[in-house]
Amino acid sequence: MTSLRGGTTSLLVEMKNLSVSYKEGVPSLRDVSFSMKPGEIIGIVGESGSGKSTLIRALLGLLPVGGRYTGGEIIFRERVLLRDSQQDWQGMRGKRIAMVFQDSGSYLNPIRSIGSQYVEAIRAHLPMSRKEAWKLAIHTLARMGLDDPERVMHAYASQLSGGMKQRTSIAMAAALEPELLLADEPTSALDVTTQNEVMNQLSRLCADKGTGMMLVTHNMAVAAHMAERIGVMLDGRLVELGDTLRVISNPDHEYTRKLLEAVPELEGNHT
Numbered sequence: 001m002t003s004l005r006g007g008t009t010s011l012l013v014e015m016k017n018l019s020v021s022y023k024e025g026v027p028s029l030r031d032v033s034f035s036m037k038p039g040e041i042i043g044i045v046g047e048s049g050s051g052k053s054t055l056i057r058a059l060l061g062l063l064p065v066g067g068r069y070t071g072g073e074i075i076f077r078e079r080v081l082l083r084d085s086q087q088d089w090q091g092m093r094g095k096r097i098a099m100v101f102q103d104s105g106s107y108l109n110p111i112r113s114i115g116s117q118y119v120e121a122i123r124a125h126l127p128m129s130r131k132e133a134w135k136l137a138i139h140t141l142a143r144m145g146l147d148d149p150e151r152v153m154h155a156y157a158s159q160l161s162g163g164m165k166q167r168t169s170i171a172m173a174a175a176l177e178p179e180l181l182l183a184d185e186p187t188s189a190l191d192v193t194t195q196n197e198v199m200n201q202l203s204r205l206c207a208d209k210g211t212g213m214m215l216v217t218h219n220m221a222v223a224a225h226m227a228e229r230i231g232v233m234l235d236g237r238l239v240e241l242g243d244t245l246r247v248i249s250n251p252d253h254e255y256t257r258k259l260l261e262a263v264p265e266l267e268g269n270h271t
């Protein structure tokens with residue numbers, strides 16, 4: 001995935017001084033800047049309402065209702081997205097930039113088999129026969145830890161558990177090998193054991209495919225386990241961003257220290 005141009009690795013994403021408001025004069029993102037390398041995993045933590053979801057929705061170009069970009073730039077692979085038309089941005093969604101939510105599994109169509117939805121989603125973006133798309137689907141379902149992917153492909157959503165549906169929807173997002181996967185609390189609705197498994201499978205899938213991921217989580221331990229860098233949001237600002245080990249062992253910001261104190265197993269040491 002790394003591409004060298006003129007001796008420097010080109011960036012996957014650059015966000016420069018981005019601001020977003022839902023209400024006139026009340027910014028929910030304030031001057032947020034960061035950059036991300038291809039294949040990198042960044043974990044974003046922070047309390048409820050700090051702007052984590054708004055940040056990754058902004059990257060997808062799909063702000064929640066009422067949200068407006070009020071300043072700054074988003075550059076994806078050297079293209080300034082905020083200057084592009086919605087149609088250009090639309091063309092990137094799914095294929096180059098994909099997103100999974102806490103309840104993605106519940107968006108599977110209940111009256112069509114998983115296989116027919118999955119094959120259609122793959123073929124909408126990749127020039128593949130049905131047979132090839134089916135094979136790719138089976139492969140990614142297996143990589144997400146689904147034991148009997150053939151059975152899943154023939155099943156309807158109502159025949160799968162919540163964990164299986166969520167794994168299926170994550171596999172669908174990852175199958176297209178997006179360059180950037182935006183994950184908003186992708187395992188929060190699952191039980192703790194399943195959460196760990198799904199997170200491990202997700203990070204393996206990203207590593208396999210060279211997919212960069214921005215993972216929003218309220219759980220510092222999950223971010224520390226998954227991410228190479230951790231960003232901390234507070235009141236719409238990215239108040240800290242650094243290598244995971246540095247952030248958890250020597251945080252710059254007082255608020256990060258408070259978050260870390262709430263996770264005893266991480267206090268002052270390692271991932």
Ligand SMILES: Nc1ncnc2c1ncn2[C@@H]1O[C@H](COP(=O)(O)OP(=O)(O)OP(=O)(O)O)[C@@H](O)[C@H]1O
Binds near residue numbers: 051
């Ligand atoms: N659709 C909306 N309309 C109005 N205000 C909104 C909307 N979505 C978010 N906000 C406000 O923007 C701020 C940031 O919200 P956001 O959902 O991005 O935070 P968050 O850190 O993801 O929170 P949570 O962890 O609870 O999902 C909050 O003050 C929230 O009330």
